[in-house]
Amino acid sequence: MKSILVVGIGRFGYHLIDQLNKAGDEILAVDSSEERLEPVLGMVTSSLIGDATNESFVRSLGVENFDVCFVAIGDDFQSSLEATSLLKECGAKYVVARASRLVHEKFLLRNGADFVVFPEKQLAEWSAIRWCSGRVVDYLDFPGEYSIFEITVPKDWIGKSLAELGIRNKLHLNVLSIKRDGKAILEFPADLVFETGDTVTIFGADKDIQKSLKINY
Numbered sequence: 001m002k003s004i005l006v007v008g009i010g011r012f013g014y015h016l017i018d019q020l021n022k023a024g025d026e027i028l029a030v031d032s033s034e035e036r037l038e039p040v041l042g043m044v045t046s047s048l049i050g051d052a053t054n055e056s057f058v059r060s061l062g063v064e065n066f067d068v069c070f071v072a073i074g075d076d077f078q079s080s081l082e083a084t085s086l087l088k089e090c091g092a093k094y095v096v097a098r099a100s101r102l103v104h105e106k107f108l109l110r111n112g113a114d115f116v117v118f119p120e121k122q123l124a125e126w127s128a129i130r131w132c133s134g135r136v137v138d139y140l141d142f143p144g145e146y147s148i149f150e151i152t153v154p155k156d157w158i159g160k161s162l163a164e165l166g167i168r169n170k171l172h173l174n175v176l177s178i179k180r181d182g183k184a185i186l187e188f189p190a191d192l193v194f195e196t197g198d199t200v201t202i203f204g205a206d207k208d209i210q211k212s213l214k215i216n217y
Contacts, residue, residue, distance in 0.1 A: 001024050001025055001026060002025045002026070002067040002068065003025070003026045003028075003065060003066045003067050004020055004025050004026065004027045004028070004066060004067065004068050004069075004070065005027075005028050005030065005061065005063060005066040005068070005069040005070065005087075005092075006020075006027060006028070006029050006030065006044075006070045006072055007030045007031070007052045007069070007070065007071050007072060007073065007083055007087075008030075008031060008052070008071060008072040008073035008074070008080075008083075008098075009029055009031040009033075009036045009037055009039075009040055009072070010036070010072065010073070010074050010075065011074075012072050012074055012098055012119050013029075013031075013040075013070075013072035014039060014040060016070060016072060017029060017040045017043050017044060018040075018043060021043040021044070026045045027043070027044040027045050027046075028044065028045060028046050028047070028048065028061070028066070029044045029046075029047040029048075030047070030048050030049075030050055030052055030061070031047075031049065032049065032050065032051050032052075033049070034049050037049065048061070052071075052073075052079070052082075052083035052086070052087075053079050053082040053083055053086065055086055055089075055090075058083070058086045058087060058090050059090050061090075063087050063090050063091055063092040064090070064091035064092065064093065066092065066093070067093065067094070068093070068094050068095075068096060069087050069092045069093075069094065069095045069096070070095075070096050070097075070098075071083050071084050071087065071095065071096070071097040071098060071113070072098050073098065074098050074100050074119075075100075077100070077101075077104055080097060080098065080099075080104075080108070081104075081107055081108065081111055084097045084108055084111050084112050084113050085111040085112045087112065088111075088112030088113075089112070092112075094114050094115075095112055095113050095114050095115075096113070096114065096115045096116075096117060097113040097115075097116050097117070098116075098117055098118075098119065099116050099117070099118050100118075102118070104116075105118075136149060136150070136151055136215065137150040137151060137152065137199055138150040145205060145206045145207070146203070146204065146205055146206065147203075147204070147206055147209060148176070148201060148202070148203045149201070149202050149209060149213070149215065150179075150199055150200070150201045150202075151199065151200060151202065151213065151215075152197075152198070152199050153194045153195075153196075153198040153199065153200055154213065157194045158194050158195065158196055158198075159193060159194070160193065160194060161190065161191045161192055161193050161194075162175060162188070162190050162191075162192060163190040163191055167202075171204075171208060171212040172204060172205065172208045172212075173202050173203070173204040173208055173209065173212060174202065174203045174204060175188075175200055175201070175202055176201040176202065176203055177200070177201045178192070178194075178198055178199070178200050178201075179198065179199040179200070179201075180195065180197070180198050181197070
């Protein structure tokens with residue numbers, strides 16, 4: 001369980017809090033509007049109405065005690081920038097800031113953000129990969145040009161085993177799980193043979209996934 005501060009409760013902030021709550025984290029939600037805080041009151045440990053661009057208010061939050069501070073402000077870049085800078089100045093350990101435009105990233109990073117997220121851009125990339133490929137069920141992008149893909153098993157894999165295909169040694173991919181008849185298989189022998197209808201979750205370098213699975217992204 002982590003202690004999380006979320007500043008700015010718009011659509012992104014709401015969905016972020018929903019997921020953090022499901023994970024069992026302790027959450028303090030902050031927004032200048034009581035109306036925007038109301039929908040998350042049942043999901044957070046506590047909430048405060050206040051201006052995150054006001055230094056005395058930010059210092060009163062004890063930001064150094066949170067594991068992660070999210071700046072989820074999306075419609076006012078100046079406020080997002082000021083809040084990010086103040087959080088870091090007041091001792092925040094790790095600040096994740098939301099950006100709505102690519103040009104905002106460098107300013108947020110210069111002003112204290114440890115990491116910048118682009119919800120709309122990332123969702124667009126996920127949607128394009130998910131729906132424009134005939135095999136992709138889901139995927140997760142990692143920093144450093146690595147990804148996890150869940151795919152339906154390619155036709156040329158059916159009837160062959162992991163060992164025969166040389167998935168690790170030849171294709172340089174790691175199989176994390178296999179799903180068969182709706183059930184996930186997490187431990188499997190090298191001689192397990194793929195069947196029609198199987199899906200497989202694979203981790204690897206983007207270049208190896210693109211080359212071996214013919215997925216362009």
